[in-house]
Amino acid sequence: MESMSDALDSVFSALADPTRRAILSMLLEDDMAVTDVADPFDMSLAAISKHLVILTKAGLISQEKRGRVKWCKLQPDAMRSASVWMQGFGQFEPVNLDAFERFLKEELQETVDP
Amino acid sequence: MESMSDALDSVFSALADPTRRAILSMLLEDDMAVTDVADPFDMSLAAISKHLVILTKAGLISQEKRGRVKWCKLQPDAMRSASVWMQGFGQFEPVNLDAFERFLKEELQETVDP
DNA sequence: CGTATCGTCAACCATTTGGTTGAATAACGC
DNA sequence: GCGTTATTCAACCAAATGGTTGACGATACG
Numbered sequence: 001m002e003s004m005s006d007a008l009d010s011v012f013s014a015l016a017d018p019t020r021r022a023i024l025s026m027l028l029e030d031d032m033a034v035t036d037v038a039d040p041f042d043m044s045l046a047a048i049s050k051h052l053v054i055l056t057k058a059g060l061i062s063q064e065k066r067g068r069v070k071w072c073k074l075q076p077d078a079m080r081s082a083s084v085w086m087q088g089f090g091q092f093e094p095v096n097l098d099a100f101e102r103f104l105k106e107e108l109q110e111t112v113d114p
Numbered sequence: 115m116e117s118m119s120d121a122l123d124s125v126f127s128a129l130a131d132p133t134r135r136a137i138l139s140m141l142l143e144d145d146m147a148v149t150d151v152a153d154p155f156d157m158s159l160a161a162i163s164k165h166l167v168i169l170t171k172a173g174l175i176s177q178e179k180r181g182r183v184k185w186c187k188l189q190p191d192a193m194r195s196a197s198v199w200m201q202g203f204g205q206f207e208p209v210n211l212d213a214f215e216r217f218l219k220e221e222l223q224e225t226v227d228p
Numbered sequence: 229c230g231t232a233t234c235g236t237c238a239a240c241c242a243t244t245t246g247g248t249t250g251a252a253t254a255a256c257g258c
Numbered sequence: 259g260c261g262t263t264a265t266t267c268a269a270c271c272a273a274a275t276g277g278t279t280g281a282c283g284a285t286a287c288g
Contacts, residue, residue, distance in 0.1 A: 005132050005135075008129075008132070008135065009130060009131075009132060012126050012127075012129040012130035013126075013127065013130035013245095015122075015126040015196075015200075016123060016126035016127035016130050017123075017245095017246085018119050018122070018123060019246090021119075021122065021199075024203070028202075028203065033264080033265095034264070034265060034266095035263085035264060035265080043246095043247075043248095044247075044248065044249080045264085045265075045266090046247085046248080046249085046265085046266075046267085047246070047247055047248080049265065049266060049267095050245095050246075050247085050266095051246090053266095065265090067254095067255060067256075067264090068254060068255040068256065068263070068264050068265075069255090069263095069264065069265090070264080070265065070266095074203070076203035076204035077204070079200045079203055079204065080204075082129075082200065083197065083200045083201065085135075086129075086193045086196065086197045086200070087197065088142075089138070089142065089188070089190035089193055090190040090191070090193065090194075127275095131275095131276085133276090147234080147235095148234075148235060148236095149233085149234060149235080157276095157277075157278095158277075158278065158279080159234085159235070159236090160235085160236075160237085160277085160278080160279080161276070161277055161278080163235065163236060163237095164236095164275095164276075164277085165276090167236095179235090181234090181284095181285065181286075182233070182234050182235075182284060182285040182286065183233095183234065183235090183285090184234075184235065229288100230287100230288095231286100231287085231288090232285105232286085232287080232288105233284100233285085233286075233287095234283105234284085234285080234286095235282105235283095235284090235285105236281105236282085236283085236284105237280100237281085237282075237283100238279100238280090238281085238282100239278100239279090239280095239281105240277105240278080240279085241276105241277080241278075241279105242275100242276095242277085242278105243274105243275080243276085243277100244273105244274080244275070244276095245272100245273080245274070245275085246271105246272095246273085246274095247270105247271085247272085247273100248269100248270080248271075248272105249268100249269090249270085249271105250267100250268090250269095251266105251267085251268085251269105252265105252266080252267070252268095253264100253265085253266075253267090254263100254264080254265085254266100255262105255263085255264080255265105256261105256262080256263075256264095257260100257261095257262080257263100258259100258260090258261090258262105
């Protein structure tokens, strides 16, 4: 069984990598096949496959195989415990979604198009 | 200059270690000297000192030297960007502070008293 | 002054991480 | 059936991480 602390470990360390954060941002749009996830990155498919395993183990995505294609789906609920943990350190401003979209776009640029 | 993505990298990877999360929880109570931070952990002072450097570089704490004692102070604002990033993936329930205190206590137990 | 305390530094070590390649497995399309 | 596409596996590698120890520089105390 996984302790609470282990869950925070795996979620925070999954989120600590810019490639993995970029993948999560992409999946915010829609579910994607592994190959399509890998496409914008300057990195082997095998490397992306490993990142997806890490995201899956952290519970941040799920993967379902249909035919020869494996679909990746965002599971944002896995962020809840981490989010709650952080919220305990302060009340952060209510989310400005417009600002957030600009933020995501910029981060995506930085990551896949350096 | 530090990009947004670098800031998220350093904050999330700082938070990915249970020892460092426990330190932050301790500092929620009050500012502390390095030696006192190190006290509950079964680990050398030098190791804790390194963790504190990582937390400082991430902006999550500040350190001020008065006399021969270096005081550590929580800087929860550094979590804001990371929190906002995560919030973008879903509206997580409003924080239940009682539950959060139980949560922290349990995590602290697991970490310093295994 | 001498000594004890606070904290960091430097060197070292084992393990983990993030990437690579090439081969292997599995499902499609002709 | 056969080539092609989708994905993972295995072996390997360099660099980063998290820890140790012992020496060291500063500050405080008696």
